[in-house]
Amino acid sequence: MLDYTKYLLSPAILAAHAYGLWLGGNYVWLGMAILLGVLFLDAYLPRDYSMRDQRYVRIYDVICAMTVIASFVNIFFFSWLVGQGHFATTSSSVGAFLGTLFIGFVIGAPPVHELFHREEFVLRWLGRIGQCLIYDPWREITHVVTHHMRVATPDDPDYARRGDTVYGHILRTFPGQWKEAYHLEKMMWTKRGRKWYDPRNAWVYKAATLAAFTAILYALGGFMGALLAILTLLLGPRMLLEVFNYVNHYGLISATPGRFEKHQTWNHITPMVRILALEITNHAGHHEDSYKPFYKLEPDTNGPVQPQFLLVVLLALVPPLFFMMIKPLLKHWDMHYATPQEREIARRENERAGWHELNAPDPARDLPAGIWNMTAARATA
Amino acid sequence: MIKERVATAPARADLCRITVRGKDGSEEVFDVKRNDLLLKAAIEQGVDYPHNCRVGVCGSCKTRVLSGKVSPMVDLALSPLTNEEIQAGYVLACQAKVREPLVVEAKLGRHALLPVRTVSARVVRWHRLAGDVIDLRLALDTPVHFNAGQYCTIAESGSFTRRSYSYYDVPPEEGAPAVEVGFLVKRLPGGRFSEWLFEKDRTGCKFWIEGPFGIMGVDDPDRDGLCVAGGTGLAPILSIVGDRLKKSRVARFTIVFGVRTANDVFANDRLDQLLAAYPDRVRLVTILSHEPASSAWSGPRGLVTAALGKDLGVDFGEVAAFLCGNLAMVEAVEKRLVELGVQPDRIHADKFVPSGTP
Numbered sequence: 001m002l003d004y005t006k007y008l009l010s011p012a013i014l015a016a017h018a019y020g021l022w023l024g025g026n027y028v029w030l031g032m033a034i035l036l037g038v039l040f041l042d043a044y045l046p047r048d049y050s051m052r053d054q055r056y057v058r059i060y061d062v063i064c065a066m067t068v069i070a071s072f073v074n075i076f077f078f079s080w081l082v083g084q085g086h087f088a089t090t091s092s093s094v095g096a097f098l099g100t101l102f103i104g105f106v107i108g109a110p111p112v113h114e115l116f117h118r119e120e121f122v123l124r125w126l127g128r129i130g131q132c133l134i135y136d137p138w139r140e141i142t143h144v145v146t147h148h149m150r151v152a153t154p155d156d157p158d159y160a161r162r163g164d165t166v167y168g169h170i171l172r173t174f175p176g177q178w179k180e181a182y183h184l185e186k187m188m189w190t191k192r193g194r195k196w197y198d199p200r201n202a203w204v205y206k207a208a209t210l211a212a213f214t215a216i217l218y219a220l221g222g223f224m225g226a227l228l229a230i231l232t233l234l235l236g237p238r239m240l241l242e243v244f245n246y247v248n249h250y251g252l253i254s255a256t257p258g259r260f261e262k263h264q265t266w267n268h269i270t271p272m273v274r275i276l277a278l279e280i281t282n283h284a285g286h287h288e289d290s291y292k293p294f295y296k297l298e299p300d301t302n303g304p305v306q307p308q309f310l311l312v313v314l315l316a317l318v319p320p321l322f323f324m325m326i327k328p329l330l331k332h333w334d335m336h337y338a339t340p341q342e343r344e345i346a347r348r349e350n351e352r353a354g355w356h357e358l359n360a361p362d363p364a365r366d367l368p369a370g371i372w373n374m375t376a377a378r379a380t381a
Numbered sequence: 382m383i384k385e386r387v388a389t390a391p392a393r394a395d396l397c398r399i400t401v402r403g404k405d406g407s408e409e410v411f412d413v414k415r416n417d418l419l420l421k422a423a424i425e426q427g428v429d430y431p432h433n434c435r436v437g438v439c440g441s442c443k444t445r446v447l448s449g450k451v452s453p454m455v456d457l458a459l460s461p462l463t464n465e466e467i468q469a470g471y472v473l474a475c476q477a478k479v480r481e482p483l484v485v486e487a488k489l490g491r492h493a494l495l496p497v498r499t500v501s502a503r504v505v506r507w508h509r510l511a512g513d514v515i516d517l518r519l520a521l522d523t524p525v526h527f528n529a530g531q532y533c534t535i536a537e538s539g540s541f542t543r544r545s546y547s548y549y550d551v552p553p554e555e556g557a558p559a560v561e562v563g564f565l566v567k568r569l570p571g572g573r574f575s576e577w578l579f580e581k582d583r584t585g586c587k588f589w590i591e592g593p594f595g596i597m598g599v600d601d602p603d604r605d606g607l608c609v610a611g612g613t614g615l616a617p618i619l620s621i622v623g624d625r626l627k628k629s630r631v632a633r634f635t636i637v638f639g640v641r642t643a644n645d646v647f648a649n650d651r652l653d654q655l656l657a658a659y660p661d662r663v664r665l666v667t668i669l670s671h672e673p674a675s676s677a678w679s680g681p682r683g684l685v686t687a688a689l690g691k692d693l694g695v696d697f698g699e700v701a702a703f704l705c706g707n708l709a710m711v712e713a714v715e716k717r718l719v720e721l722g723v724q725p726d727r728i729h730a731d732k733f734v735p736s737g738t739p
Contacts, residue, residue, distance in 0.1 A: 079435035104419040121454055121481075145455045149436075153541050255536070255589070257543070258436040289416055291452055291478060341499065341536070341589045 003053040003295075007063045009038070010107045013276075014070045017103050018077055021086075021096055026093045032099035035106060035276075042272035043308040049269060049374050052295040060295040061123060064111045064278065065376065068130045071108035075100065078219030079229040079334075097228060101236030108133045111238040116140045117290050128206075129334065131168035135233040135240060137206035138181040145343045146180050147245075148290050152254035153266040158245040162288050162346075163353025165319040169246045170239065198273040240313070247312045247322075248283055251330045252304070253349065255341040260287045262300050265338040268309040281309055301374035304333055331358045331369040382393070388514070398482040399423070401430075401489055402447070404726075406568050409489055413479050419444070419451065429490030431596060435475045439732050440593070442474035442487075449483035461708075491597055495526045499591040501538070504651065505561065509583045512645030513568040514613055515578055517546075519588055524558035526593070527626035530703070530731065531615045533592025537577070544574045545594070547705070547731065549616035549651070550625035562590070565613040565648065597621065597731050600701035606634045607695050607723075609685055612674035613707025615648055617731055619655070621703050626659055633662045639685035639706070641671040643678050668732045685710060692697055697721040705731040 009202050050055045052060070078100045087093040105200075111132065115127025131137040143168060150156040157176025160169045188242065189201045193311020198204070217226035247266065254264045268281035285297035307325065315322040334346045349356040382621060399419070403409075411445055418441050424431040432442040433675035437454070447470070453460075457467045474487070484544035496665035506518035519535070527533070527548055534690040536543035540739050553559055568575045569727040600606075610618040615638060622634050646667060651682060655663050668681040668688045681688050685706070702723050711732045718728055 143458065149455070155541075184459060188456060189459040192464050253541075255461055255541075255543075256591070257541075289478075290454075292416070337497075340501070341538075344539045344587075344589075 001112035004056065004059045004063070007060060007067075007278070009272075009275055009300060010111070010119065010278075011063065011070050011101065012073055013038075014067070014107055018074055021078060021081055024086055025089065025092055025097065028087065028095035028099060030099075031103055032095070035103060037368070037381045038272050039106075039278070039310040045271050045313060047305065048271040048274060049299040049301050049373070051298060054295070057293070057295055060293065064114055064294070065123065065126055065213075067107065067111040068115060068126055068133070071104065071111070071130075071133050075104070075229050076210075076216060076220055079217045080234070081221075081225075083221030083225035084230050085119050097232060100230070101232040102227075104133065104232055104236040105240040106276055109241055109283065110276070113143075113280060114278050114294050117144065118293070119291055126177045129209060132210060133208075133233060133265070134358040135210070135230055136238055137210055138185075138203070139177070139241075141176045141184050141202075142180045144290065144329055145184055146177075147262075148287065149259060151255050151287060152252045153257045154247055155257065156249075158242075160246045160250050161353070162251040162349045162355060164250075166243055166316045166322070167319075170242050173242050173245070210226075243313055243316055247306065247316050248281070250287040250326060252333065253338065253342045253345045255339060255345060262288060262303055263333070265304070266306045266307075267300060267303050268306055268312070270308050274299075275308040277309070288379050302372060304337060305372045328365075328367055329354060330355075332371065334358065335361075335366065336369055384491075397449075397479045399479070400482075400484045402484065402486050403488050404486070407489075416422070416478055416482065418454075418475065419479050419483075419485075419616075422479070423474070424494060424521045427494055429494055429596065431488055431490065431595075432475060435594060437473055438477045440473065441730075442499065443471055444477070445486040446470050447474055447484040447486055447659075449479075450668060451477035451479055451483065451486075462591075476485065482612050488603055490599055495528065495531075495593055496592065497548070497592060498523070498525055499589060500525055504564075504586045504588055504590045505587065506563070507578075507582050507602060508727040509579075510565075510647035510690045512612070512647045513564045513579075514647045516563060516631060516648075517566050517578070517583075518561060518563040518692045521559065521590070524560045525562075525590075526556070526558045527552055527562070528593065528596075528599075529620040530597030530729075531620075532617070532731070533562075533590045535588050535590045537574075537583075537604075538587035538589060540577075542577075543591075544568050547617035547620065548593075549619045549648075549693055550568075551620055551627065554627070567613045567614040593729065597703065597705075597729050600727060600729065602629045603632050604701045604727075605632055605696070606701045606703055607637070607697075607718075608634060608703045609637045609639075609689070609706070610704075611639045611668075611685060613708040614705030614707075614710075614731070617705050619648070619651055622628065622655065622663065626662060633664075634662045635666065635693065637666045637668065637685055637688045637693075639668050639670060639688075642669055643672055643676060646668075664708050680705035686713050689714065689717050689721060691721075696725050700727065702728045703730075704728065707731060708732045 013031055013035050017166050019025040020030030087096050099350045112127055112130035113131060118124045131139055147156050147158045152159060154161060157173050185203045189196055194201060217229045249265055251262050262284040265287055267283050267285045273281050279297045282297045282299050284300040284303045286376060315325050334343055338346055347359050395415050395416050398412055411428055420430055429648055437460050451472055453472055454595055460473050462471050500523040502519035502521045503518045504584045508516040510516055524616055527551055532545050532547040534545045535649060538689045548562050549565055550563055566575055566578055568579050586673060608618045617637060625632055652665055656665060666687055666688050668683060669678060670684055672678045672682055702718050704714050711730045715728055715730060721724060
């Protein structure tokens with residue numbers, strides 16, 4: 001049963017965060033402290049390539065749906081508490097804001113992503129509604145269509161090329177996504193012979209959902225409650241999701257757009273991150289079949305692996321440090337994972353980024369073959 | 382007729398049985414792994430499933446699901462299927478994940494598919510033709526097989542950008558692989574690949590090609606052909622006509638070639654060679670859509686559909702039609718040919734669709 005109960009960690013942290021908010025004062029840091037503690041512990045754990053138990057898979061779905069609902073409760077609760085003037089001190093205000101923001105990213109966003117990929121009507125509906133938790137119901141369309149079809153090419157707005165910083169990526173990715181979302185929505189209403197304002201169009205439904213969500217936040221917390229709640233969602237799950245995209249596909253190359261190969265994404269295979277992120281960091285399996293539920297994803301035992309997730313996200317915020325970490329890994333990928341055609345693209349990408357050292361073999365310093373192999377990981381653990 | 386292929390590797394429980402019914406009453410059965418893409422799995426087993434682009438753009442793998450469940454990779458409203466077709470249960474096999482055993486309606490071919498390979502090549506001919514077209518020839522580092530009318534994707538070494546082009550060559554005889562292949566590339570203003578190619582002579586540049594893809598030139602070898610080409614849609618037509626002329630002693634061909642003006646008529650040498658080699662069996666009708674009224678052009682004017690009529694001297698009820706050009710042109714020609722009595726099953730089309738990326 002451990003495989004099933006593992007995923008209760010997310011709702012448990014949400015509950016702790018809500019309890020901390022209710023207690024007020026310095027207790028508002030409780031949820032985030034637990035979350036950071038778990039992630040720091042995770043950094044010292046070996047990679048986990050195990051498969052999940054498949055006997056009672058509905059339990060996973062229930063936990064996932066429960067986490068989305070609990071995330072809604074959390075954000076409504078936060079708005080209400082702000083409206084009540086509950087956070088009297090600077091520490092409690094900052095702690096409540098940062099905790100809601102960070103927990104919204106690590107715990108709130110993954111089940112939303114998981115469910116909007118699902119085929120079952122109710123789960124998918126919950127996933128689509130759940131996009132209010134990233135305050136962007138349009139995220140799904142560019143993700144499912146554009147990102148999954150064009151991953152690891154510059155035609156994917158979610159993709160960061162070699163040399164790109166996270167800040168440049170954020171400035172590029174949002175306009176790219178908006179443009180693509182408009183293009184796709186327009187295509188759908190045109191194909192169905194509808195006007196742009198036809199109430200049956202998907203965008204109308206999405207806009208109405210977002211308006212209703214905002215109205216609830218406002219009703220519960222007034223202007224300030226709604227504003228701060230929305231800010232936590234935009235700066236947390238929404239913005240940090242792009243940081244996640246930035247690191248998760250950084251610099252990898254596909255010479256076969258539309259036909260994903262497992263080596264074309266990074267993975268984060270540490271045990272706690274797998275649980276908290278609902279296996280989304282077990283990324284090759286997700287891209288191989290985006291309909292596959294998280295509990296069926298098979299970790300790629302020989303796939304490209306980055307250092308622990310939290311560390312990578314923090315490094316991404318400091319570009320020189322991120323580049324220092326990623327360059328040897330990219331060079332290793334070029335040498336051992338890229339197809340001959342991809343290697344030639346990588347060579348030009350390295351030149352474009354000014355990373356000429358990646359094109360020059362250096363046997364003394366280059367990472368040895370097999371560093372991402374599961375057996376090697378166990379040997380070093 | 383029922384043909385059955387024996388599944389091997391995966392456990393039976395993970396397999397879904399696919400029954401493909403043709404409108405002629407034929408039935409073919411094969412198994413695919415649950416959750417695999419229908420078209421990809423069919424092709425990998427050597428099933429001659431109708432297809433072309435394989436990425437949800439051309440619509441050639443249009444399939445009607447009669448029973449069972451598939452999951453489309455993307456909203457079908459984003460595909461070339463019409464709203465009516467979507468509501469009637471059509472899907473694109475290239476985008477359909479198989480969830481359950483299926484009974485589907487599609488017209489399978491009866492030919493062994495050639496394996497898709499990725500090989501490197503070098504430009505050995507870069508020659509500007511009239512009408513902003515380049516004759517691009519590549520010498521292949523590893524020879525490849527292809528059938529007349531097929532296409533491949535090409536990409537310059539080191540570039541993310543890939544584009545699809547049809548071979549204009551006639552496949553070598555006796556099933557030998559080709560050591561060189563040629564393409565006709567039209568300049569598209571702002572197009573990432575064509576603008577790069579036109580910038581300067583690219584002779585010696587390294588390329589990668591992946592293919593062959595698509596099925597177009599397949600019909601009774603002795604059947605007369607009506608070939609309609611818009612612009613560089615002439616490439617697969619040259620390949621198909623050349624190939625069928627060699628395979629049949631009796632088939633005759635009418636090529637309707639549409640370009641904008643007299644100055645845009647390209648590939649004259651290739652067409653002239655064909656006409657000279659088979660004067661009694663090949664006829665060329667060039668039609669200009671934007672030729673100034675004051676010019677000396679005495680041939681037909683208008684869109685290619687204007688050349689398609691009773692006075693063309695073709696037995697529309699009997700010909701096999703091969704069409705290639707942009708999507709709007711091909712759809713208009715298909716409609717016109719059906720009006721003229723061409724059997725829909727004998728219309729073989731290759732639709733050019735812009736890549737969608739500049």
